[in-house]
Amino acid sequence: MIPVELHYGASTDVGLLREVNEDSHLVAPPVFVVADGMGGHDHGDVASRLVVEEFRELAVQGYDAARGAEAVARTLAAAQARIAEFDATNARSGGPTASSGTTVVVALLVEQDDGPRWLLANVGDSRIYRFSPAGLDQVSVDHSVVQELIDAGHLSAAAAAEHPERHVITRALGGTVSGEADYFLLPLGSAERLLLCSDGVSGMIDDVEIAGILGRYDDPRDAADRLVAAAVAAGGRDNATAVVVDVVGLGDDTPYDSHAQRASLEQKLGALP
Amino acid sequence: MSEMSTDVGWSYQAGPWFAVFGPQVTVLLPESERERVIRIWATVDAGGGFDEVLDGLLASGLSSLPGFVLLGAGTGPTRVLLRGSDVSVTLATGDDELVLDGSASATWVEQSVEGVTGLRIDIAESGDDVHFPIHNGLVRVGRVDRPAVASGAAGAAEPELGAPEVAASVEPVAEEPVAREQLVEAPVAEPPVAEPPVAEPPVAEAPVAEAPVEDLPTEMMPVVDADLVEAAAAEEPAPEPTPADEAGEGSELEMPLSGDPLTDPFPPEAPPVGEAPEVPEAPAVPEVPQAPETSEESAPEEPATPAPEGWVTPWDQPAPEAPATEAPDAEAPEVALPVSEAPPFPAPLAPPGVPEPPAGPEPVTEVASSYPPPPPVSAPAPPPLGIGSWEPIGGFPPPPPPADTDHDGLTNAGADQGQPPPPPGIPGQPPAPPVTQPVARLMISDGQDVVVDRVVLIGRAPEARRFTSTEQPLLVTVPSRLHEISSTHVEVRPGTGADHGTAVVTDMGSTNGTVLVQPGLGPEDLKPGIAVQLIPGAIINLGDGITIQVTRP
Numbered sequence: 120m121i122p123v124e125l126h127y128g129a130s131t132d133v134g135l136l137r138e139v140n141e142d143s144h145l146v147a148p149p150v151f152v153v154a155d156g157m158g159g160h161d162h163g164d165v166a167s168r169l170v171v172e173e174f175r176e177l178a179v180q181g182y183d184a185a186r187g188a189e190a191v192a193r194t195l196a197a198a199q200a201r202i203a204e205f206d207a208t209n210a211r212s213g214g215p216t217a218s219s220g221t222t223v224v225v226a227l228l229v230e231q232d233d234g235p236r237w238l239l240a241n242v243g244d245s246r247i248y249r250f251s252p253a254g255l256d257q258v259s260v261d262h263s264v265v266q267e268l269i270d271a272g273h274l275s276a277a278a279a280a281e282h283p284e285r286h287v288i289t290r291a292l293g294g295t296v297s298g299e300a301d302y303f304l305l306p307l308g309s310a311e312r313l314l315l316c317s318d319g320v321s322g323m324i325d326d327v328e329i330a331g332i333l334g335r336y337d338d339p340r341d342a343a344d345r346l347v348a349a350a351v352a353a354g355g356r357d358n359a360t361a362v363v364v365d366v367v368g369l370g371d372d373t374p375y376d377s378h379a380q381r382a383s384l385e386q387k388l389g390a391l392p
Numbered sequence: 393m394s395e396m397s398t399d400v401g402w403s404y405q406a407g408p409w410f411a412v413f414g415p416q417v418t419v420l421l422p423e424s425e426r427e428r429v430i431r432i433w434a435t436v437d438a439g440g441g442f443d444e445v446l447d448g449l450l451a452s453g454l455s456s457l458p459g460f461v462l463l464g465a466g467t468g469p470t471r472v473l474l475r476g477s478d479v480s481v482t483l484a485t486g487d488d489e490l491v492l493d494g495s496a497s498a499t500w501v502e503q504s505v506e507g508v509t510g511l512r513i514d515i516a517e518s519g520d521d522v523h524f525p526i527h528n529g530l531v532r533v534g535r536v537d538r539p540a541v542a543s544g545a546a547g548a549a550e551p552e553l554g555a556p557e558v559a560a561s562v563e564p565v566a567e568e569p570v571a572r573e574q575l576v577e578a579p580v581a582e583p584p585v586a587e588p589p590v591a592e593p594p595v596a597e598a599p600v601a602e603a604p605v606e607d608l609p610t611e612m613m614p615v616v617d618a619d620l621v622e623a624a625a626a627e628e629p630a631p632e633p634t635p636a637d638e639a640g641e642g643s644e645l646e647m648p649l650s651g652d653p654l655t656d657p658f659p660p661e662a663p664p665v666g667e668a669p670e671v672p673e674a675p676a677v678p679e680v681p682q683a684p685e686t687s688e689e690s691a692p693e694e695p696a697t698p699a700p701e702g703w704v705t706p707w708d709q710p711a712p713e714a715p716a717t718e719a720p721d722a723e724a725p726e727v728a729l730p731v732s733e734a735p736p737f738p739a740p741l742a743p744p745g746v747p748e749p750p751a752g753p754e755p756v757t758e759v760a761s762s763y764p765p766p767p768p769v770s771a772p773a774p775p776p777l778g779i780g781s782w783e784p785i786g787g788f789p790p791p792p793p794p795a796d797t798d799h800d801g802l803t804n805a806g807a808d809q810g811q812p813p814p815p816p817g818i819p820g821q822p823p824a825p826p827v828t829q830p831v832a833r834l835m836i837s838d839g840q841d842v843v844v845d846r847v848v849l850i851g852r853a854p855e856a857r858r859f860t861s862t863e864q865p866l867l868v869t870v871p872s873r874l875h876e877i878s879s880t881h882v883e884v885r886p887g888t889g890a891d892h893g894t895a896v897v898t899d900m901g902s903t904n905g906t907v908l909v910q911p912g913l914g915p916e917d918l919k920p921g922i923a924v925q926l927i928p929g930a931i932i933n934l935g936d937g938i939t940i941q942v943t944r945p
Contacts, residue, residue, distance in 0.1 A: 192861030233869050260858060304856040304867055306879075 123228060123235050123307065124367040125149065128340030130347040134319060135355030142317045142360035143167035143221075147178035149228035151362050155245050155317040156221040157291070162209070166202050166221035166293050173198040174225065187229030187238040188302050195223070195242070195292060195300055202293035220293035224259060224315045226364060229304075237313065239303040243288045246321045248329065249305065250312040255330035258303055262290035285322070307366045312339070316346065319359030323350040339363035403523040403541045407534015409479075409515045412436045413526055417445050420461035420513060420533065422476065427890070428457070433530055434893040442471055448892065459494055461513055470508040475500035484510035511538045830945035831886045832895035832926060834868075837939045842868055844884050844895045850940070851881035851900070876935035878902035882918070884932075884940075887925060895942065896923040897932055907933040 125148045133140040141156035141163035154170045156163030173194050182190035206218045222243025229238040239247050241259035244266075249256050260266060264287040268274035279285060292298045312333060321329070324346070332349060336342040343363045350359040402413055408423040414436035421429050428449065435448045442464035449460060459476020474481055477495040484490075485507045492501050513536040523541045524531075830845040842848055847865035849856055852872040856865040870877060880900045887896040899906040899918035906918040911929035918924060926932075932940040 186864070188859075188861040188864040231867055236867065258857070300861065301858045302856075302861060302864065303858065304865065306853040306855060306867070306869065308853055 123149070125228075125364055126339050126367050127151065127362065127364040128338065128343040129360075129362040130340075130343040131358070131360040132319075132347045132351050132355070134351060134358050137358055139164055140358045141167055141221075142319065142358040143171040144315075144360050144362050145171045145174050145178070146362060146364075147175055150174055150178040151226045151313075151315055151364055152223060153245050153315040153317055153360050153362050154221045154223045155243065155319070155358070155360070156219065162205075162219040163221065165205055166219040167223075169201045169205065170195075170198040170221055170223050170292060173201070182227075184228065184230035184235075187227060188240075191225055191227070191238065191240050191300065191302070195240075195298060198223075199292045199298045206293070218294045220291040220296075222288065222291055222317070223300075225300075226313050226315055228307075231304075235307060237303075237305040237307060239305065239313075240300040242298055242300045243291045244286075245315070245317045247303075248314040248316075248326075248333075250314060250330065250333040252311075255326055255333065257326070258305065260301060261288070262301075263288045280322075280325070286318070311366055312342075313364045314342075314346070315362040315364075317358060317360045319355075319357035320346055320350045320361050322357060323353040323355070323359065333363070339365050401525055401527055401540040402536060402538045403525050404531060404533040404537070405521070405523055405535040407515050407532060409533050410530065411533040411536055412530050413528050414445075415439045415528060416441050416464070418461075418463040418536075419445060419449065420479070420515075420536070421449075421457075422459045423532075424458065425460075428452070429530070430890050431892050437528065438893065446473070451892075454499065460500075461494070463511070463513075469504040469506040470511070471502075471504040473500050473502050478515060480514050482512040482514070483508050484512075512536065829886075831893060832884070832928070833943045833945050834884060835941040835943060836868070836870060837937065837941075838870055840868060840870070842866065843945060844886060845945075847883060847885040849880055849883050849900070850934070851879050851902075852877045853879040855880055870934065870938045872934075872936040872938065874936050876904050877938060878904070881934050882906050882932065884926070887923070891923070891925045895926045897926050898923045902934075904935050906935075909933070 127146050127148065129144050129146050131140060131142050131144060143152075143154045143156065143164070145152035152171055152174045154167035156165070156167030177190060177194045202219060202221070209219075222245040223241070224245040224247050225238075225240045226247060227238050228235045230236075239258055241247060242262060244261040244263045245259075246257060246261065247259040249258055263285065265274065265279045265282045265285045267289065268282070269276060269279055274282065288296070290297045290299060314329070314333060328349060329346065332345045333342055336345055340363075343361045346361040346363070347359045350361075402418070404411060410421045410423065410425065410429040412419045412421075412429065412433055416439050417436055419432055419436055421432070431451070432445060432448050435445050440448070442462070446462060449457070449462065454475075457475070459479055460474065461476075461479055461481060462471075462473040463481075464471035470483065472481055472483065472492060474492055474494040475497070479494040481492045481494075482489060483492070483503075483505050485505060486509065490503070490505060492503055494501060513533075515534045523537065525540045830843045832844040834840075834842040834844060834848070834850075836842065836850075842850075847856075847859075847863065848868060849865050850868045850870060852870065852875065854867040854869060856867060859865060870881075878900070881902045883898045883900055884895050885898075886892075887894045897906075897908065897918065899920045899922075901920040908916045908918055908924060908926075909931045910916070910927050915933075916924075926942045928942055928944045930942040932942065934940070
């Protein structure tokens, strides 16, 4: 794989209301993960930790960078199997029978013919944003009831933030819902900074505030800290986790050429021979 | 087919069905399957092989396909697949003749025969007596012969076939049309019969048998059913045990043998022909026109009900036999019954029966797995097909399984039991094209050369959103000094449906648009989001001096 320099920072906080932090995250370049466990009975943290363990294994073992999506799919399947196994063990030992589950967002570098790219995957309502000079852009699409309402045109994005069912997700690892991930491929140049976060961040502070913090702090560690701090300050109703990853030293290889553009315009207008 | 592949040509009589004659295979489809004919045409005409065409045929599901005939040429035995209540294939070998009836199986009838010297396909409603010769092409037919029959008299075929035995064998065929018409009646009238069971997945034999009686005011129905079902029921169990008893490895050897017992079941099929005069008279003439309609109507309805599960493939059906074989005589009749029902009833019955089979399949899957290695084909003149059985008796392994799992018995068994091989597509939905055969090559003016065997996204800094792990697209970055090219400008992907086998291009909502120049046509502005089929030689202009030339892969 082409060496790409990555700078990153991560931060997590249990929040003000919860007693257990069920979020887990992984920074093991070139693999980054945020998982938001759920299921109450303080077992959500196990589910999210299992996912992170699987991806740490992937990062250690390495993967075929040309077939990243398959590697991620396999890892997710392995994590799902372990979560099911955990639930089964739990049920046998008379523990809580509620099945545990977790969301997950993954960012890892993969290789294509003309260079490395970000391969992103998401299951559930944890999110991936990219931040570039063009602004903040939510890449992942939540697997949630609210998102489905928005897609169907029944709900505005603004109203969604207040919707009573905004925490109900339609996909997760573990449990009875589908664990199928959506995948995204982004060129590195268009995503100089990536943010992976749990809904404890994106649900507490809006995109404008997120963009403001990401733009204000150049160091990804500072950015991650500030995002989580802002989420807690805004109420901290849920565990908040943020991972910020910068691609360094990768200028836009197709910079906007104002000279060429002007020349072209003049040619079109006939100002030049 | 080796004999036949020496080009003796085909002839056909005009009729309602579509026939696609290709270099490798010949496909017949009912008149209602115009869309499918269009799709399959490209594959067949391009010299697509048997398995490839079969995949294409079934791409949108078997249940929506009321009938078809697929004939393979090439070296080796003649391979025949047929399905449908009103179609039959007659194969003449050296001294024997084999009649395959499409209504004999709920899924399809499959047979491969060596040393075929003559072949005839009959559609129920035959046209007049004029035979047109044809090599490759797409025509509407009521009857197809090979070798070609001189126009005028069907009898003319006999002398041409040369071998005196053949002549003998052809004659019975000649008689058949008479009986056949009526024979057809029975199956035709039955589609409605088949429907009730659809609603009853569990499929008890009794309900099935009764349902028709209740639902159908037609009086002759019970009569026909009784005959067929009983005959089949009586015969079917017999052959089944034979192969299965020896299950395991030995079964390979048994396979050819199993054909012998099957000569018994065969008669039941033949009898109807002879009995035809009695039974069918009632529904005879008036029903003929209606028949096709009902069968067509019933077919479309079906997918709605049992769509995915209802999917029937011949290779996951061996299951039901397992119980039959293991449970000797006592249970045999019971278990076998659903099996035996299959033959007399056309398509619709299949779905309900299927869910059950997967239940207890171990031994059978082993049997199935043992098919591939032994080319039972070698068995001389294969006995008459076990009509109504999905096993390629004395034939060859079912097509798809060998592709993924023919390594060892265990793997195979596991695959067969746990999850039947995934159907080629979800009925009613265009199959998602993950990585397929290359359909085109893109030569980009900046020097890149891209093969289109999956989704290809081209742009200044292309990105792909919301795909699944199996269909990872290829991102192709092109330089754009003036930023006239959008970050994700166009998509080129293998086409589906009518575009199968070609590439299609879609403008992804680019800022400055895309111009397409197809050979022989003027420039055309692509509309965002609308896919356009690409002809080799087409040129896609993205602006900023970047053009993409489309060539064959």
